[in-house]
Each structure stands twice: as C-alpha cells, then as structure tokens.
Amino acid sequence: MSQPLNSSRDASNPPATHRVLITNKHGEKLVGLLHPTGSNRIVVLCHGFTASKSSGVIVDLADAIIKQGISVFRFDFSGNGESEGVFQYGNYRKEAEDLHSIVSYLYQEKYDVAAVVGHSKGGDVVVLYASLYDDVRMVVNLSGRFYLEKGIEERLGKEFLDRINKEGYIDVTNKSGNVLYTVTKESLMERLNTDMHATSLSISKECSFFTVHGSADEIIPVEDAYEFAKHIPTHKLCVVEGADHCYTRHRKELSDAVVGFITSKKARDTTLED
Numbered sequence: 001m002s003q004p005l006n007s008s009r010d011a012s013n014p015p016a017t018h019r020v021l022i023t024n025k026h027g028e029k030l031v032g033l034l035h036p037t038g039s040n041r042i043v044v045l046c047h048g049f050t051a052s053k054s055s056g057v058i059v060d061l062a063d064a065i066i067k068q069g070i071s072v073f074r075f076d077f078s079g080n081g082e083s084e085g086v087f088q089y090g091n092y093r094k095e096a097e098d099l100h101s102i103v104s105y106l107y108q109e110k111y112d113v114a115a116v117v118g119h120s121k122g123g124d125v126v127v128l129y130a131s132l133y134d135d136v137r138m139v140v141n142l143s144g145r146f147y148l149e150k151g152i153e154e155r156l157g158k159e160f161l162d163r164i165n166k167e168g169y170i171d172v173t174n175k176s177g178n179v180l181y182t183v184t185k186e187s188l189m190e191r192l193n194t195d196m197h198a199t200s201l202s203i204s205k206e207c208s209f210f211t212v213h214g215s216a217d218e219i220i221p222v223e224d225a226y227e228f229a230k231h232i233p234t235h236k237l238c239v240v241e242g243a244d245h246c247y248t249r250h251r252k253e254l255s256d257a258v259v260g261f262i263t264s265k266k267a268r269d270t271t272l273e274d
Contacts, residue, residue, distance in 0.1 A: 057119050100135075
C-alpha cells in the first residue's frame with residue numbers, strides 16, 4: 001500500500017515520493033519511503049542503530065542515487081522510527097527478515113532490486129542478509145562492525161555480562177538518567193552469537209560486495225572493514241580518509257563511492273544484456 005507525499009510530476013520537479021506500508025512476517029507494519037525515478041532499478045537503504053530512514057547519511061545517499069536516475073526505497077526497521085514493533089538491542093536476524101519483506105515487496109511491484117545498502121548496524125544486517133538470501137546481487141556495507149563482541153562495554157558498562165545474568169536486563173540511560181532503551185539478555189546473546197566471520201564466508205561468489213569505512217571512525221575501527229575484505233571473495237574496499245562514523249564532513253566522498261560502485265556495475269550489466 002502506498003500513498004503519494006507530493007504530486008509534482010512535471011519536468012522541473014522530482015517524481016512523487018510515496019509513503020509505503022509493508023507487513024513483515026511478524027505482522028508488524030514497516031514504514032518506508034519510495035522515491036521512483038521512472039526506472040525499475042531500485043536501491044534499498046538500511047539505517048543504523050537507534051537511527052531511522054530520515055538519518056542524514058541515508059537521506060544524502062538517497063538524493064545522490066536518485067540524481068543518477070535510479071529509484072530508492074528507504075525504511076524503518078521494526079521497532080524503529082515510524083515502524084511497528086518493539087525496539088531491540090540485537091535483532092540482527094529479525095532486521096534481515098524485515099529487509100527480506102521489503103525486497104520481496106519490491107520484486108512483486110516489478111522493481112529490479114539493484115543493491116541493498118546498510119550503514120553501521122544496517123551494514124551488518126545487509127551482510128547477514130546476503131548470507132541468508134540469494135535474491136540481491138549487490139550489497140554495500142557502510143561502516144559495519146565485524147567483531148560484534150566489541151563495542152558493547154562502551155554502551156553497557158564493564159560488568160555487563162554479570163549484570164544481565166543477575167537482573168535479566170540492562171537499562172541504558174542518558175546523562176539525565178532517562179532510559180533510552182532496555183537491553184534484554186536474549187537480545188544481547190543474539191548479538192554475541194552473530195558471527196560475522198562465518199556469515200562473510202557464506203556469501204555467494206555471485207554477489208558483488210562493497211565496503212566503505214572512514215579512516216577516523218570513532219565508533220567502529222576501520223580495521224573491521226579490512227576483516228570483511230579478507231573473508232568475502234567478491235569484496236571491494238574503499239577507505240575514506242579522515243571520515244568519522246557518520247561521514248559528517250565527508251558525505252560527498254561517501255555518496256560518490258557508493259554511486260560509483262552501483263553505476264559501474266549497472267553499466268557492466270547493461271553491456272552483458274546487450
């Protein structure tokens with residue numbers, strides 16, 4: 001089901017953006033924005049942890065891809081943004097299932113899903129997706145984490161395992177003491193049991209894979225990008241010098257890299273088809 005957000009269709013304005021509701025396998029409605037360009041080729045954009053389809057990285061990427069005449073779909077994972085469901089700390093596999101619901105819908109609507117692109121946690125989700133489903137031939141991982149056992153202590157504290165084993169959950173608060181989200185033992189274990197090494201080795205050699213990472217990433221070290229490069233056979237790596245985790249001052253470099261990869265593959269596909 002889709003609803004137009006604007007009705008401008010003349011040559012001086014972009015095509016209408018449609019708000020789309022897609023039901024996942026758990027019966028929850030996922031909210032997305034479809035940016036049609038007139039092309040049936042489409043790129044799906046996946047946000048990161050505690051983010052949404054409206055995060056700056058996602059919006060800027062959408063704009064850059066649309067300018068190339070390729071359609072874009074960006075959406076909120078369940079429990080995030082406008083989508084239904086309960087926010088979970090781990091949830092990688094469920095988010096991969098959400099993405100599968102999106103991709104299946106787009107294929108039903110006669111779109112050709114050219115690529116799935118994920119930032120940060122969304123990067124891990126698209127890696128996992130590529131290992132589970134064989135229906136997208138191009139995957140782009142932006143600043144995803146290879147070692148999922150790392151980065152937890154910074155958010156949950158040094159004794160997080162003892163605390164969660166004792167209490168069953170951990171409330172993550174801001175500086176004012178307000179609860180931002182709750183980490184359950186189940187969700188924490190799901191993260192710890194998600195093996196990016198094994199996942200990377202499971203990706204088909206038919207899948208073109210691209211990782212972009214900032215050399216100055218303060219949240220996920222650039223070394224994680226090199227680990228993906230070691231284990232995924234069709235991997236191509238781009239390190240953006242000086243870029244932080246959200247590419248705050250390097251959005252153009254990020255967009256140029258992603259668009260360049262997607263459009264170069266598009267050109268090869270066109271040549272093969274001809």
